Amino acid sequence: MGTGMFDYAPAPESTALVDIAASYGLYIDGAMVDPLDGTPFKTVNPATEEVLAEVVAAGPRDVDRAVAAARAAYDGTWSRLSGRDRGKYLFRVARLVQERARELAVLESIDNGKPIRESRDVDVPLAAAHFFYYAGWADKLGYAGFGPDPRPLGVAGQVIPWNFPLLMLAWKIAPALATGNTVVLKPAETTPLTALAFADICRQADLPPGVVNIVTGAGDTGRALVEHPGVDKVAFTGSTEVGRQIARSVAGTRKKLTLELGGKAANIVFDDAPLDQAVEGIVNGIFFNQGHVCCAGSRLLVQESVADELLDRLKRRLATLRLGDPLDKNTDIGAINSPAQLDKIRELSDVGEQEGAERWSPACELPERGYWFPPTLFTGVSQAHRIAREEIFGPVLSVLTFRTPAEALEKANNSPYGLSAGVWTDKGSRILWMAQRLRAGVVWANTFNRFDPTSPFGGYKESGFGREGGRHGLEGYLDV
Amino acid sequence: MSEPTAEQAPEAARLAVRKTLKLYVGGAFPRSESGRTYEVRAADGRFVANAALASRKDARDAVVAARKAFGGWSSATAYNRGQVLYRVAEVLEGRRGQLAVEVADADDVTAAEAGRRVDAAIDRWVWYAGWSDKVHQVRGSANPVAGPYFDFSVPEPTGVVALVAPPSSLLGLVSVVAPAVVTGNTCVVVAHEHGPGPAVALAEVLAASDVPGGVVNLLTGRATEIAPWLASHMDVNAIDLIGVTDPGLATELEVAAADNLKRVLRPPLDEPDWFADPGLDRMVAFLETKTVWHPVGT
Numbered sequence: 025m026g027t028g029m030f031d032y033a034p035a036p037e038s039t040a041l042v043d044i045a046a047s048y049g050l051y052i053d054g055a056m057v058d059p060l061d062g063t064p065f066k067t068v069n070p071a072t073e074e075v076l077a078e079v080v081a082a083g084p085r086d087v088d089r090a091v092a093a094a095r096a097a098y099d100g101t102w103s104r105l106s107g108r109d110r111g112k113y114l115f116r117v118a119r120l121v122q123e124r125a126r127e128l129a130v131l132e133s134i135d136n137g138k139p140i141r142e143s144r145d146v147d148v149p150l151a152a153a154h155f156f157y158y159a160g161w162a163d164k165l166g167y168a169g170f171g172p173d174p175r176p177l178g179v180a181g182q183v184i185p186w187n188f189p190l191l192m193l194a195w196k197i198a199p200a201l202a203t204g205n206t207v208v209l210k211p212a213e214t215t216p217l218t219a220l221a222f223a224d225i226c227r228q229a230d231l232p233p234g235v236v237n238i239v240t241g242a243g244d245t246g247r248a249l250v251e252h253p254g255v256d257k258v259a260f261t262g263s264t265e266v267g268r269q270i271a272r273s274v275a276g277t278r279k280k281l282t283l284e285l286g287g288k289a290a291n292i293v294f295d296d297a298p299l300d301q302a303v304e305g306i307v308n309g310i311f312f313n314q315g316h317v318c319c320a321g322s323r324l325l326v327q328e329s330v331a332d333e334l335l336d337r338l339k340r341r342l343a344t345l346r347l348g349d350p351l352d353k354n355t356d357i358g359a360i361n362s363p364a365q366l367d368k369i370r371e372l373s374d375v376g377e378q379e380g381a382e383r384w385s386p387a388c389e390l391p392e393r394g395y396w397f398p399p400t401l402f403t404g405v406s407q408a409h410r411i412a413r414e415e416i417f418g419p420v421l422s423v424l425t426f427r428t429p430a431e432a433l434e435k436a437n438n439s440p441y442g443l444s445a446g447v448w449t450d451k452g453s454r455i456l457w458m459a460q461r462l463r464a465g466v467v468w469a470n471t472f473n474r475f476d477p478t479s480p481f482g483g484y485k486e487s488g489f490g491r492e493g494g495r496h497g498l499e500g501y502l503d504v
Numbered sequence: 505m506s507e508p509t510a511e512q513a514p515e516a517a518r519l520a521v522r523k524t525l526k527l528y529v530g531g532a533f534p535r536s537e538s539g540r541t542y543e544v545r546a547a548d549g550r551f552v553a554n555a556a557l558a559s560r561k562d563a564r565d566a567v568v569a570a571r572k573a574f575g576g577w578s579s580a581t582a583y584n585r586g587q588v589l590y591r592v593a594e595v596l597e598g599r600r601g602q603l604a605v606e607v608a609d610a611d612d613v614t615a616a617e618a619g620r621r622v623d624a625a626i627d628r629w630v631w632y633a634g635w636s637d638k639v640h641q642v643r644g645s646a647n648p649v650a651g652p653y654f655d656f657s658v659p660e661p662t663g664v665v666a667l668v669a670p671p672s673s674l675l676g677l678v679s680v681v682a683p684a685v686v687t688g689n690t691c692v693v694v695a696h697e698h699g700p701g702p703a704v705a706l707a708e709v710l711a712a713s714d715v716p717g718g719v720v721n722l723l724t725g726r727a728t729e730i731a732p733w734l735a736s737h738m739d740v741n742a743i744d745l746i747g748v749t750d751p752g753l754a755t756e757l758e759v760a761a762a763d764n765l766k767r768v769l770r771p772p773l774d775e776p777d778w779f780a781d782p783g784l785d786r787m788v789a790f791l792e793t794k795t796v797w798h799p800v801g802t
Contacts, residue, residue: 153650271762276755459796469798476649480657480793486765491793494647
């Protein structure tokens with residue numbers, strides 16, 4: 025893509041700022057340490073398949089050591105520190121993330137495959153903003169509406185996904201530390217590098233040892249962490265299936281649980297919507313971050329009377345998207361994060377064809393190496409199709425039509441998920457009517473995929489429970 | 505004096521008209537579809553009634569009724585829901601005497617203590633009635649996002665809530681039902697097995713006031729039998745395990761609830777002091793937060 029309407033010269037971001045070590049240990053009790061029973065594995069650049077570094081899949085003893093360090097830090101320092109001082113540490117962290125923003129953005133794009141434009145303009149600035157926001161809460165918790173002196177829970181075990189590695193780390197660590205908890209965080213197996221860079225930020229901030237511990241690894245490490253008896257709080261962002269397993273594993277304990285899980289958001293376009301803006305919103309909704317977004321607008325519901333016109337405009341727009349080198353500043357669509365995810369996207373897309381939906385992609389040359397999937401849309405999709413029901417977590421849009429607002433609403437809510445939804449119309453009363461009735465935790469009206477540290481985010485139904493962001497985000501880390 | 509005959513002292517010997525204890529589902533009072541009952545006795549061993557022994561099918565019917573009622577109840581205005589709840593308190597007030605007798609039997613307490621519990625239950629109901637149009641302002645927010653967007657968050661009801669009621673037959677029951685329904689949820693309640701009388705009396709009060717059928721559905725019987733069906737039911741959105749005293753069963757129910765990621769309120773280590781200020785917890789447990797964004801521009 026990129027040929028035809030416009031040609032762009034390559035504009036790659038420099039990687040000079042990034043210094044990736046050949047191998048990494050675990051960040052426990054304020055130091056990078058060798059594993060006790062962990063085993064090494066490699067993290068690769070999904071755009072090139074090059075090995076970036078060797079990291080540790082932490083074993084049960086490693087997790088045990090990290091939880092013990094977090095407990096000692098909780099009892100010994102962090103829970104005794106004033107809110108003001110906790111806040112000052114977090115302000116430091118926010119500033120350090122800002123100071124090292126370009127480095128973190130490049131690192132994120134290399135490890136994750138996302139376009140540098142997104143890591144630079146969205147992921148990293150939002151991560152810094154999240155720390156800055158919760159830093160300010162640390163000495164104001166008595167005003168947050170949870171009583172005069174709400175208490176922390178203790179040690180938080182946090183497991184985060186690969187789609188927004190540093191941003192999800194910020195969503196987890198910032199409120200946990202602001203409220204006085206200490207953390208053991210496990211980044212996703214395919215994207216450990218920015219979390220390990222964050223360990224260095226903790227060093228620069230002089231954060232007391234053990235307040236933040238980073239254990240890398242895959243599912244087994246995550247399971248060891250959430251099932252560890254020394255953990256008081258479990259926070260997980262990821263698939264609904266793993267969320268269910270975690271909910272079962274904490275049953276019968278006193279662990280507090282928050283889950284931010286999958287979605288199958290309806291993005292609803294009415295016939296009076298400004299169509300060009302809606303097209304931009306649809307593109308942003310499903311092709312942002314290659315569609316690796318739990319709140320992606322993966323079901324387009326378009327009013328029948330404007331369906332043809334909208335699809336024409338959408339297809340013209342998709343033909344201008346540039347897919348390729350994530351580090352190129354002109355790139356719109358980067359690499360799929362892993363071969364496993366690529367297989368899943370391919371499989372569900374094939375199912376879409378087999379079930380009778382019509383598949384379309386713009387002419388698009390995929391790089392020879394790396395993991396890639398072209399922007400794809402399916403028309404003629406029914407509510408029963410798997411591509412209308414299951415989360416694909418890739419750049420694949422399913423298009424359905426409707427005639428009346430009531431029908432749009434019924435189709436939008438016909439999902440076990442309830443994370444987000446979009447509404448596009450010029451009619452204010454209709455926006456509010458829809459917003460009231462959509463069973464979803466976030467409703468974007470005439471916009472999509474907006475995030476802010478002050479704005480509570482989280483799901484209804486099988487998209488999980490608990491909120492991250494805003495005053496609401498404190499609650500999951502307080503004994504209330 | 506000679507011994508009194510039946511004709512001479514009719515009042516003393518009046519034979520009571522006893523009540524059949526039935527289920528309350530969808531605004532009606534059916535018997536259990538299973539045809540089963542169980543004998544309810546007072547603490548002194550006296551026969552009180554045969555209560556309906558609800559079955560899995562009754563539980564499912566109750567969920568269907570609760571789901572059907574959810575749309576209307578959750579979209580009623582907060583003012584309206586507040587008045588409907590207040591009306592329940594008005595009707596309860598008129599039956600204080602009857603309730604006190606039933607609570608004394610069910611909770612095995614003195615008449616004075618039973619009266620105190622009934623009064624607290626009525627006051628609790630009034631307290632929650634007043635929350636209907638205030639919880640949004642306490643729990644909602646306008647969010648100052650860093651961009652040209654109007655952004656706000658509001659609490660909304662979770663949906664259909666299953667409640668395993670605590671032993672406190674009226675005050676405990678009211679303290680778990682009122683916070684669930686005042687915000688717009690509908691519920692299926694499993695009354696405590698050993699004292700269902702006050703629960704059935706509450707159902708009769710609900711039916712006689714303005715609460716739409718299906719908003720509160722009440723099952724009598726064994727929580728050990730019914731609760732697993734509710735915990736695993738895919739159209740139940742949340743479950744309150746307050747009345748589950750067996751830790752093994754509580755764990756089992758929480759595991760089953762994970763099938764559709766129900767919100768689970770775990771049982772506390774000890775039964776709470778039902779006379780204490782309840783706080784917001786039981787309302788908040790069954791509220792979702794919805795955040796809405798819209799661009800600002802000319």
